[in-house]
Each structure stands twice: as C-alpha cells, then as structure tokens.
Amino acid sequence: MRESSLEAVRGDSVLLPCSFFTSSDFSRLNVIWTLAPFSSPGSPVQVIVYDHGQVIKNPSLIGRVDFTGLPFSADIMLNETRVSDGGIYRCMVNNPPDTADPGVGELLLSVLEPPSLPVCEWDGAVDVGGSVRLSCSVEEGAPTPEIRWEKVNPEEISLPINMEGELSGSVQIVNVSSQTSGLYRCSATNVLGTENCYINLAIYNSEAAPGGPSGVLPGVLLTLVMASVLLALLVIILWLHRTGQDGRSSRRRRRRHRKAEEEECYNEIRYTPSLMKRSFV
Numbered sequence: 001m002r003e004s005s006l007e008a009v010r011g012d013s014v015l016l017p018c019s020f021f022t023s024s025d026f027s028r029l030n031v032i033w034t035l036a037p038f039s040s041p042g043s044p045v046q047v048i049v050y051d052h053g054q055v056i057k058n059p060s061l062i063g064r065v066d067f068t069g070l071p072f073s074a075d076i077m078l079n080e081t082r083v084s085d086g087g088i089y090r091c092m093v094n095n096p097p098d099t100a101d102p103g104v105g106e107l108l109l110s111v112l113e114p115p116s117l118p119v120c121e122w123d124g125a126v127d128v129g130g131s132v133r134l135s136c137s138v139e140e141g142a143p144t145p146e147i148r149w150e151k152v153n154p155e156e157i158s159l160p161i162n163m164e165g166e167l168s169g170s171v172q173i174v175n176v177s178s179q180t181s182g183l184y185r186c187s188a189t190n191v192l193g194t195e196n197c198y199i200n201l202a203i204y205n206s207e208a209a210p211g212g213p214s215g216v217l218p219g220v221l222l223t224l225v226m227a228s229v230l231l232a233l234l235v236i237i238l239w240l241h242r243t244g245q246d247g248r249s250s251r252r253r254r255r256r257h258r259k260a261e262e263e264e265c266y267n268e269i270r271y272t273p274s275l276m277k278r279s280f281v
Contacts, residue, residue, distance in 0.1 A: 005108040008081045009192070010142075018074035018091035020103050026071035028052060030094040033076055037087040047089070048076055078109075083142045086111045115141035115188035120197035128205045130176050136186030136197065137168040145188035145195075153183035176203050 008014040018031070031050040036043070048065050049056040057065060061078075068075045074091055089107045116139045124132035138145055147169040149159040161169040173180060184199045 005110070007110045007112055008078075010081055010083060010111055010113040012081055013077060013079045014081055014109065015068065016076050016078060016089055016091075016107055016109065018076070018093070018105060018107075020074060020093040020095075022093075022095040022098055024095050024098050026095065028096045029071050031067075031070075031074040032092045033074075034090045034092075035085075035087050036090070037084065039084065039087075041088070044090070050074070081111045083111050083113050083140075085109065086142070111142060112190075112192055113140055113142040114192035115145040115190055115195045117195045118147070118186050118188045118197045120184075120186050120199045122199050122201065126176070126201070126203055128177055128203060130203075131172065131174045132176055132180070132201065133170055133172050134184055134186075134199060134201075135164075135168065135170040136188075138188040138195070139167065141167070141188060141190050143190050145190045148187045148189070150185050150187070151182050152185045155182075159184075178203055178205065 004017075006014060006016070016033075018033070022029075029050065030052070033047040033049070034044045035047050037045070045058065047058055047061060048067065050067060050070055055067065064079045065076055068077050074093055078085060086109055089109055091105050091107070093103045118136050118138040121135050122132060123135075124130060126132065134149060136147055136149065138147065144166045147161065147163070147167075149161050149169065149171045151157040151159060159171045161171055163169045169186075171184075181201055181203045184201060186197050186199075188195050
C-alpha cells in the first residue's frame with residue numbers, strides 16, 4: 001500500500017489507494033479497511049471488507065464507499081465526504097496461500113470545511129464609563145477557524161481576544177467613552193476562506209445628552225400627558241357644544257308650546273260672545 005496523506009473538501013469525492021502484490025490467485029483474497037477517526041483515535045471502526053468474493057460495508061457508509069479496482073487493487077472511493085470521515089485509514093490485505101504476513105498500510109485523510117457564518121453578540125452598559133463585552137462564535141470549520149476581533153470604523157484597530165473554547169472568542173471593553181463608538185468586526189478564518197459578522201456600537205453620555213437613552217422615558221411620559229390633556233379638552237368642547245344645542249332646542253320647544261297655548265286661549269275668548277248671544281235669542 002502507498003502510504004500518504006490526503007485532503008478533501010467536504011462534499012467532494014476522494015480515492016483512497018491501496019496496492020499490493022501477490023503470487024497467488026484471488027480466490028481467497030481478503031481486504032479489510034478500517035478508520036481511526038480524529039474524534040476517537042483509540043476506537044477504530046470497520047469501513048469496508050472484501051472476503052472470498054463478497055463485499056461487506058459499514059451500514060453508515062452504504063452508498064458512499066466502494067472498491068474501485070478489485071481484485072487487482074484494493075483502492076476505495078469515498079463519496080460526499082464529511083468532516084467526521086477524517087482520520088487514519090488502514091488497509092490490510094491477505095491472500096492465502098501466500099505465507100507472508102498480511103500487508104498493512106496507513107493513510108491519513110483530512111476533510112476540510114470552510115468556516116460557517118459567525119454570530120456576533122454584545123452585552124453590558126453603553127453609557128460612558130460602563131463596560132461592554134463583545135462575543136463571537138462559529139459552529140463549523142476544519143481546520144478550526146481562527147477568530148479575530150477588530151474595530152474597523154472610524155479607524156482599524158486589532159483587539160485582544162479571550163478564547164472561550166476553540167470556536168468562540170470575546171473582547172471585554174471597560175470604561176467606555178464616546179471614542180469607543182464605532183463598527184466592530186469578528187472574522188473566522190481558515191485555509192478555505194473567511195466569514196465575518198459585525199456590531200455597530202454606540203456609546204451615550206446620559207449626563208450631557210438629556211435626549212439620550214435616559215431621556216427617552218420622560219419624553220414618552222410627557223407626550224402621553226399632553227395627549228391626555230388634548231383629549232380631555234376635546235371631550236369638554238364636544239359636551240358643551242351638545243349641551244348648547246340641547247338648550248336651544250328646549251327653548252324652541254317651550255316657545256312653540258306657549259304660542260300654542262296663547263292661540264288656544266284666543267280662540268276661546270273669540271267665540272264665547274257669539275255663543276252667549278245665541279243662547280239669548
């Protein structure tokens with residue numbers, strides 16, 4: 001077997017070579033491929049086996065692994081590679097009645113993966129004199145991405161970073177001032193590229209700027225009070241207008257009533273003498 005190291009990008013196919021020499025026929029050829037993953041090198045797993053003309057595959061690799069040159073070579077093709085496929089592969093070939101010890105070779109496979117998009121977050125006090133913590137984390141990337149924090153606006157400054165595991169890093173900024181305001185960038189980089197996320201940090205001077213964050217609540221309360229007063233005045237105006245209309249309507253009804261009564265009395269006085277005259281005729 002040719003001993004070597006290989007690299008593949010996640011999702012690609014890679015050929016794992018295993019050549020051998022034998023003086024016997026292939027009727028009893030036996031080939032065993034195993035993998036000691038980087039994640040658990042002490043626990044190798046069987047990948048694929050060729051034994052007396054039969055192929056046996058690891059159930060988790062069915063559809064992704066197969067021999068390519070049997071019986072003349074023991075090369076295998078690994079398709080749709082994953083980061084978990086990385087590790088040390090061993091190919092063992094035995095072909096009785098050859099009396100030589102089984103041939104064993106090793107191959108180191110590294111599956112590369114670009115960094116995933118990092119996630120930027122911040123917490124703390126953004127008032128002058130406060131303390132702010134900027135954090136950045138990335139979920140994927142092989143080899144492990146390098147995480148960097150920089151202030152990019154108004155001027156570019158590299159910041160010291162506290163790593164929190166392999167895939168997360170933070171920056172602590174104390175005693176912040178107006179000069180702390182600006183655009184901050186977290187970069188996750190490996191051999192396959194760089195991904196960035198950003199935080200736009202604004203520091204407020206609550207004493208010098210009443211209209212700043214500390215003045216927001218009083219401003220809202222003042223607006224609500226003024227709106228309530230205007231609403232009350234509108235209700236009073238509408239009530240007075242309605243009351244005035246009701247009063248005028250009532251006076252008009254009283255005048256019509258008095259007029260009707262006067263007309264009725266007049267009729268009584270007008271016709272009474274004639275009636276009396278007729279009574280004496």
